[in-house]
Amino acid sequence: MTPKELAHHKTAAKQLLGVPVFKPLKRNKLPKPLHKMGSARLMSTDLLSVSDTHRAVLMWxxxxxxxxxxxxxxxxxxxxxxxxxxxxxxxxxxxHKGVHCKMPCETAPDYTNRQLPGAPELDLLTLDGLDPRVDVDRQKLTLQFCKVCGITLASEKDTWTLPLA
Known part of the structure; x- marks a missing residue:
């Protein structure tokens, strides 16, 4: 995928409707490439529709x-x-790491229904002291994900009062 194609996806209109709800994740609940994930310690959202052609999943x-x-x-x-x-x-x-991401930028493999093994990895600015087990910190991480991906929030009334950093 070219940087221009990735930029097109980032700027496409995408919106998260409400605060994501995390539930225990059982195997085969999510579609490929996440279908094999599941354990008593994994909590996940459903496959969230953020546009007609974009989906998001959040997990902790x-x-x-x-x-x-x-x-x-x-x-x-x-x-x-x-x-x-x-x-x-x-x-x-x-x-072992702060917040980091992978993108299929200028890669040859076909990642359809796969995650991104071997894709370029970038570090993102990490707020100090985040704990994924704490609801407020998960919201901060969710907001960071949305900001980086160009996903807007549906409403000011949502409990999204946390600063994006």
Whole structure:
């Protein structure tokens, strides 16, 4: 995918309707490429429609300690055959990295219905002291994901009063 194509997806009108609801994730609940994920410690949103052709999924892992927790989010475009093509993958692992992302920019592999192994990885500005196990911090990470992906929020009335950094 070219940088111009990625920029087109980022600037496309996308909107998140309300605060995402996280529920325990069971295997095969989400479509490919996330269908094999699931455990007692994983909490996930449903596949969220943010436009006619874009979907998002947000997920966090509850750990006994901060070092065992994580936050992940994906933005996909829906292809004509209804397969999902990953455009953006965000990860936050307090144990070893701050917020970082992967994008299929100038890559040769076909990532249809796959995550982004081998795709370029970039670090993003990380707020200090974030804990994916804390609701307010998950909201901050969700807002950062939305900002980076060009996803607007549906309403000022949503509980999105946290600053984007």
């Amino acid at each position: 892992r509850d750990g006994e300690t901060l070092q065992d927790s994580a936050f992940m989010a994906w933005l996909f475009c829906v292809l004509e055959n209804q397969s999902l093509y990953p455009l953006f993958e965000l990860h936050f692992h307090p144990s």
